[in-house]
Amino acid sequence: MNQPAFPTGDTASLLINGPAGPLEVAVDGPDADAPARPAIAVVCHPLPTEGGTMHNKVVTMTARALRESGLTTVRFNFRGVGASVGHFDHGEGESDDLRAVVAWVRAAHPEAELWLAGFSFGSYVTIKCAAELKPGMLISIAPPAAGRRWDFSAITPPDCPWLIVQGEADEIVDPEAVYAWVDGLKDLPQPPELVRMPDTSHFFHRRLMDLRGVIKNGVKPYLPALLDHG
16 A cells, blocks of 8 residues: 655644554654754654653654754654554554654655654664664653663664763653663764753653753754755
8 A cells, every 4th residue: 555645844644554554643844944954853752551642742842853953853653542553562563663654754755864763662662773774863862771671681772873861850760770771882883972951850841941952952963964955
């Protein structure tokens, strides 16, 4: 079955074909005040079984920060969330969902650089797939690196610029476990940049605008060259 065309307007919601059925997708163009960059960022949401959707405030703020940096953003609901068909699959099926969205984006815009971003469970999925999908930039917000539920030890780290943002007062993800995990990545050819946000909870309550600034500042050195409309 053919995939729908990639939207050309400022914002659009649509269904694309996913591995378990239709996936609900939201595409937003660069901010009107930002010069457009040849890059598209796919942003993944937190745990579906805890109410995570593509409308989560951290997800939408992350996408906003990237659009204000000149990128087009693609948010989508994992299987079983919103209008996306299927059932929660503990990160395996959700990784297939991400692969399907990325394939759709790349088929429509092979010239654009792919970026990946994720919050909490969404960061696990994007990190898990990053070495395979080869993004130009990876953004991980509150990655759940502690505990046995999500096995970060088996993940092949990506070879790309990587921004990790962690709240120091996170009540769901253990900040110290995240710091220890990041410390173990310091010998990578491109080790991740860790930004610790003081007095910041898991959902960045009252700190969303600060998160916006952290993301915009963190990605600035890696933005692709401006599109030439001349």
